[in-house]
Amino acid sequence: MADGAPITLYNSLTRQAEPLRPLVPGEVGVYTCGPTVYSYAHLGNMRPYVFSDTLRRVLEWKGLRVRQVVNITDVGHTVGETDLGEDKVEAAARRELKSVREVTAHYTAAYLHDIARLNVRTPSDLPRASDYVPQMLDFARTLDERGYTYRIDSGLYFDTARSPGYGTLAQISMEGQREGARLETVPGKRNKADFAVWRTEAPGQRRVMRWDSPWGPGVPGWHLECSVMSIDLLGRHFDIHTGGVDHREIHHVNEIAQSEAYLESDRPWVTHWLHNEFVLLRNRKVAKSEGGAPLLQDLVDDGLHPLAYRYFLLTATYRSQLELTDAAVRGASSALRRLAGRAQALRPLPDVPTLTAAAAAMTTEAGRAALRRLDEALSDDLNTPRALADLNTAARGDDLPDTDLATLLAAADTVLGLSLDELHPADLDGRADVSTVDEQLRDRLAQREDARKRRDWPESDRIRDEIAEAGWRVVDTPEGPVLEPLR
Ligand code: AMP
Ligand code: ZN
Numbered sequence: 001m002a003d004g005a006p007i008t009l010y011n012s013l014t015r016q017a018e019p020l021r022p023l024v025p026g027e028v029g030v031y032t033c034g035p036t037v038y039s040y041a042h043l044g045n046m047r048p049y050v051f052s053d054t055l056r057r058v059l060e061w062k063g064l065r066v067r068q069v070v071n072i073t074d075v076g077h078t079v080g081e082t083d084l085g086e087d088k089v090e091a092a093a094r095r096e097l098k099s100v101r102e103v104t105a106h107y108t109a110a111y112l113h114d115i116a117r118l119n120v121r122t123p124s125d126l127p128r129a130s131d132y133v134p135q136m137l138d139f140a141r142t143l144d145e146r147g148y149t150y151r152i153d154s155g156l157y158f159d160t161a162r163s164p165g166y167g168t169l170a171q172i173s174m175e176g177q178r179e180g181a182r183l184e185t186v187p188g189k190r191n192k193a194d195f196a197v198w199r200t201e202a203p204g205q206r207r208v209m210r211w212d213s214p215w216g217p218g219v220p221g222w223h224l225e226c227s228v229m230s231i232d233l234l235g236r237h238f239d240i241h242t243g244g245v246d247h248r249e250i251h252h253v254n255e256i257a258q259s260e261a262y263l264e265s266d267r268p269w270v271t272h273w274l275h276n277e278f279v280l281l282r283n284r285k286v287a288k289s290e291g292g293a294p295l296l297q298d299l300v301d302d303g304l305h306p307l308a309y310r311y312f313l314l315t316a317t318y319r320s321q322l323e324l325t326d327a328a329v330r331g332a333s334s335a336l337r338r339l340a341g342r343a344q345a346l347r348p349l350p351d352v353p354t355l356t357a358a359a360a361a362m363t364t365e366a367g368r369a370a371l372r373r374l375d376e377a378l379s380d381d382l383n384t385p386r387a388l389a390d391l392n393t394a395a396r397g398d399d400l401p402d403t404d405l406a407t408l409l410a411a412a413d414t415v416l417g418l419s420l421d422e423l424h425p426a427d428l429d430g431r432a433d434v435s436t437v438d439e440q441l442r443d444r445l446a447q448r449e450d451a452r453k454r455r456d457w458p459e460s461d462r463i464r465d466e467i468a469e470a471g472w473r474v475v476d477t478p479e480g481p482v483l484e485p486l487r
Contacts, residue, residue, distance in 0.1 A: 002062035005379035029238030037107035038092040042293035044286030117306035119417035152188030223254040308333035314384040349410035358411035367404030
């Protein structure tokens, strides 16, 4: 049992919020579909990882042991998500005049760097698909022996007609799904929704990445990878599978079909399916194919702190779409700066890694009530916007004694991952828009401008030093003076 309020999570499988009842009491297995490492992950791609990290943090904070697997897809994911298309990684290697290994190593490192900057805790396991090909071959062989698959020139295909519940997750009728799912025509496919478990090389074709198989040399299907790695690391059945909402319609539907065929068990393969909604840019999904999708590094280059982006993601529930705008991310940055400023005055924050530890450290009823509210918001399908709103109210008000506010901030930090224990408020904006800094600082800046106009350099320097003491460097630009934090 988890500590505190009961955890309910919205389950895409049943389209309703359901209590979390771990298969093994006290332990939770979580599998998150990870990145395909053929290009930089954009800001939209960061959402599934911040979301599953927040989920993990909440579960651990409530006393559960979590094993979290995030896979790295370095083979098998084709351009356009088709069965016959080129491998995304091989296409990138060709484009960049690099080897496949150089491409995957480079983008894997970039991904790990980004998630670390977002305070995403390192998952328990980060399996690479190319390391699991023998297990994938075994899995495919089992499906084949049991008659779930059929052989055509382009590979081994899963026969979705053999899967009675096919499409339940996507909530599409079997007929609708079969007819509507695929536009690509693959000669010999029995049903439109059938998908490749193994993709055999065409005669004359020679892929860079290839393995021998009973169905000819080739590569595993992308869907197969997640089924195999998750079952290998988390066991035949596990609690939670997460991913972006686009996976709900095909990728996860196919994972379920082949895993249930493989397990031949009478209960669902995975209990809870959780899907995060998209980050939008000008009303459309941020996507690699659009070209120029913004990266975390772009925000950093604009003077923002990566954690301002984490805060921004937490301002919406994971199940709602989130429009990415400069104003919204800067607003998140200011809000985080205020929280970090409040926390700074109370540092060092106490070490309260769990809800139970935080509850024991509270000294007043008001403190305990604030902690309860935090727990209730997060246990309610990870309602991070409510948790943040309550936290900001508590930080602004004076209802809590300092010790309890420090405990509350430390507790919130454990689950939200915002580095409130160490973030310097001045780290949050590379350049502060002068209109956003406090009035006193604005006045001093105006006085310095006057002094400069009067050519009173000693006075201008004196004011500059004073502003530096407040933690800011004045930088004169053609648009007027701006402030940069002094570190
Ligand atoms: P990919 O590396 O393209 O396979 O995508 C990695 C993850 O990012 C998947 O879980 C996608 O569902 C997710 N994703 C892609 N675009 C967005 C977006 N704009 N907002 C949120 N999640 C996204
Ligand atoms: Zn997957």
